[in-house]
Amino acid sequence: GESVGLHLPTLSVQEGxxxxxxxxxxxxxxxxxxxxKQESGKGPQFIIDIRSxxxxxxxxxxxxxxxxxxxxxxxxxxxxxxxxxxxxFCAENGGAQKLVFGQGTRLTINP
Amino acid sequence: xxxxxxxxxxxxxxxxxxxSLKCEQHLGHNAMYWYKxxxxxxxxxxxxxxxxxxxxxxxxxxRFSPECPNSSHLFLHLHTLQPEDSALYLCAxxxxxxxxxxxxFGPGTRLTVL
Numbered sequence: 001g002e003s004v005g006l007h008l009p010t011l012s013v014q015e016g017x018x019x020x021x022x023x024x025x026x027x028x029x030x031x032x033x034x035x036x037k038q039e040s041g042k043g044p045q046f047i048i049d050i051r052s053x054x055x056x057x058x059x060x061x062x063x064x065x066x067x068x069x070x071x072x073x074x075x076x077x078x079x080x081x082x083x084x085x086x087x088x089f090c091a092e093n094g095g096a097q098k099l100v101f102g103q104g105t106r107l108t109i110n111p
Numbered sequence: 112x113x114x115x116x117x118x119x120x121x122x123x124x125x126x127x128x129x130x131s132l133k134c135e136q137h138l139g140h141n142a143m144y145w146y147k148x149x150x151x152x153x154x155x156x157x158x159x160x161x162x163x164x165x166x167x168x169x170x171x172x173x174r175f176s177p178e179c180p181n182s183s184h185l186f187l188h189l190h191t192l193q194p195e196d197s198a199l200y201l202c203a204x205x206x207x208x209x210x211x212x213x214x215x216f217g218p219g220t221r222l223t224v225l
Binding site for chain 1: 115152153156167203210211214215216218
């Protein structure tokens with residue numbers, strides 16, 4: 001069945017370091033993946049997406065890597081800033097209308 | 112601001128009350144969604160509307176009743192809720208319901224059922 005899971009529920013990094021948030025999925029038919037960021041008191045905010053015909057996609061300070069062989073997705077944030085503190089969710093869309101979300105990783109930035 | 116607004120932001124209600132949550136999107140989208148976000152659980156899709164028609168009901172109990180009068184507005188009518196229904200209720204919208212149609216979320220309504 002479909003499931004999207006995260007390896008770690010929390011991640012603490014030093015300000016200025018790079019952050020890597022991981023996600024595993026089980027549906028090999030999934031072909032579209034999204035990362036969302038949710039700050040306290042707000043709804044999830046779209047960060048970046050990737051289709052299964054790509055291995056890597058870069059945005060502003062963020063990179064998403066997709067390894068279809070092991071069904072693994074990661075979000076890399078370069079030069080982490082205090083404003084990056086949030087819960088990060090991966091989601092997969094294996095069928096129209098339905099996003100399946102992971103449980104989320106809380107990213108904490110240490111000064 | 113994502114262009115999706117929700118009211119109220121916080122709601123406390125008793126199990127015998129009837130209340131409604133409201134969502135409005137200013138993005139010109141055609142699809143709208145209700146999600147439930149409970150502590151330590153993934154977001155759960157509840158309902159999907161596309162061009163005002165309900166296209167998905169994810170086995171949601173009948174004490175939750177959605178209404179979509181037009182593509183810009185979505186309501187969630189609540190009655191005889193249970194304490195376990197306490198959660199953050201998120202509304203989202205997207206241009207369409209295709210795989211790559213990005214969903215934009217509102218800030219949510221924090222619901223507490225006493």
